[in-house]
Amino acid sequence: MNFVIDTTGDQGTATKSLLPNLSNTSIPQANNSIIYNSKAPKKLPTFNSLAQNDFTFTNKKVNEILKKSTVLAPGFEQLHTVPQYEVSEKRLQKQRRREREKTKGKKWYGLPATEMTEEIKHDLEVLQMRSVLDPKRFYKKNDLKVLPKYFQIGKVVDSPLDYYNNRLTRKERKKTLVDELLADVEFNKYNKRKYKEIIEERQKTHYKAWRQAKKLKKKNK
Amino acid sequence: MGKPEDALVTLNLVPGSEVYGEKRISVENDGGEKVEYRVWNPFRSKLAAAILGGVDQIHMPPGSKVLYLGAASGTTVSHVSDVVGPEGLVYAVEFSHRSGRDLINVAKKRTNIIPIIEDARHPHKYRMLVGIVDTIFADVAQPDQARIVAINAHHFLKNGGHFVISIKASCIDSTAQPEAVFASEVKKLQADKLKPQEQITLEPYERDHAVVVGVYRPPPKQQAQ
Numbered sequence A: 001m002n003f004v005i006d007t008t009g010d011q012g013t014a015t016k017s018l019l020p021n022l023s024n025t026s027i028p029q030a031n032n033s034i035i036y037n038s039k040a041p042k043k044l045p046t047f048n049s050l051a052q053n054d055f056t057f058t059n060k061k062v063n064e065i066l067k068k069s070t071v072l073a074p075g076f077e078q079l080h081t082v083p084q085y086e087v088s089e090k091r092l093q094k095q096r097r098r099e100r101e102k103t104k105g106k107k108w109y110g111l112p113a114t115e116m117t118e119e120i121k122h123d124l125e126v127l128q129m130r131s132v133l134d135p136k137r138f139y140k141k142n143d144l145k146v147l148p149k150y151f152q153i154g155k156v157v158d159s160p161l162d163y164y165n166n167r168l169t170r171k172e173r174k175k176t177l178v179d180e181l182l183a184d185v186e187f188n189k190y191n192k193r194k195y196k197e198i199i200e201e202r203q204k205t206h207y208k209a210w211r212q213a214k215k216l217k218k219k220n221k
Numbered sequence B: 001m002g003k004p005e006d007a008l009v010t011l012n013l014v015p016g017s018e019v020y021g022e023k024r025i026s027v028e029n030d031g032g033e034k035v036e037y038r039v040w041n042p043f044r045s046k047l048a049a050a051i052l053g054g055v056d057q058i059h060m061p062p063g064s065k066v067l068y069l070g071a072a073s074g075t076t077v078s079h080v081s082d083v084v085g086p087e088g089l090v091y092a093v094e095f096s097h098r099s100g101r102d103l104i105n106v107a108k109k110r111t112n113i114i115p116i117i118e119d120a121r122h123p124h125k126y127r128m129l130v131g132i133v134d135t136i137f138a139d140v141a142q143p144d145q146a147r148i149v150a151i152n153a154h155h156f157l158k159n160g161g162h163f164v165i166s167i168k169a170s171c172i173d174s175t176a177q178p179e180a181v182f183a184s185e186v187k188k189l190q191a192d193k194l195k196p197q198e199q200i201t202l203e204p205y206e207r208d209h210a211v212v213v214g215v216y217r218p219p220p221k222q223q224a225q
């Protein structure tokens, strides 16, 4: 069984109930752009002279020097433009913000923004609707209306203390919550029954509405 | 199958080890780095019950120093130790030697817990061990709890620091209405410059229990607001 750990707001303590929070905004992408390195210009002349007389340098030495350069990274020749040397304050701010948004911050011991895959999204949606999974169980209400941004997914550590209850056998254990639900016979039975009930109920009410509408039409004629 | 269960958890300060048989959840980050959470049961801890009951603040952020009165075997103390983290400190006072033994064992693995086996009525006995703290938590379940909190506050609590106390009505007056008991306890606190800010009951986790959160000698500027 998967667990999701998640936070609310900035209340400053690292304790909070499991379910959801924060905006559904997309996860910031890692910024792979080349970052200006103040040491780089000193290395540049070396690079130029390399172009002029290849023989004076051993390949090894060149590679060593090049390794230190963040500007002359592999694939440099393929770039359309030379990366900017001076990075504007605004851009730096943006970069810092992006870096900051990768986690919930120090007060949450760096709880990360986990990448939202389709599978994870489905599981989170199931968790948000968990109150309907089992008619005999009651849950706390959701902290969040949207899916959380900062959360982690972990596994319950098997404890020898609870071998007698609640442990899934290796066969029952599935990769996602959705898979587990689909493999659950009881749940599927309950689900099918509920589905049928809803459809029947709807047909009834629809039929009544249809008849009433017909009556009204007749009267108006 | 295992149906979803809601749980309050704290980030385990000592991954790989549990304290009282609580469930753990292990998480492997993208970087392959492992972290672990411990489930905090509100039926076994009044502080957890208060958090799930929706208390606004427990005033124990990472890095803070907490004086914990009535530590017992250290179950709740261990979660407070998780919450304040490696840069925080928990001074855990307990006068029963029997519980104290367990508490000392918990503190062996968790270096941010300082166990103190003394009577919380006599803070001068441990004043050499305890520095100024940000927050006092009390769960001593004694009729004179308000006084115990007050003398400890006078010794160790910084001005503008906070207190979080659990009040079990039947421990103070088993014949009076719980609400009346809570109100009279709050009055006692006020008389000692412990200004209550929030009070919640611990239903459905505990009966006739309240948790009161407040501030000690708030700076005048804040009072004016």
Ligand SMILES: C[S@@+](CC[C@H](N)C(=O)[O-])C[C@H]1O[C@@H](n2cnc3c(N)ncnc32)[C@H](O)[C@@H]1O
Residues within 6 Å of the ligand: B044, B045, B046, B047, B069, B070, B071, B072, B073, B074, B075, B076, B077, B093, B094, B095, B096, B099, B118, B119, B120, B121, B139, B140, B141, B142
């Ligand atoms: C209700 S239990 C505390 C449970 C603990 N807070 C927890 O959540 O795990 C109360 C504890 O306070 C201790 N106690 C009572 N009076 C005390 C005093 N004057 N000084 C220190 N500890 C005291 C008792 O020995 C007992 O272990």
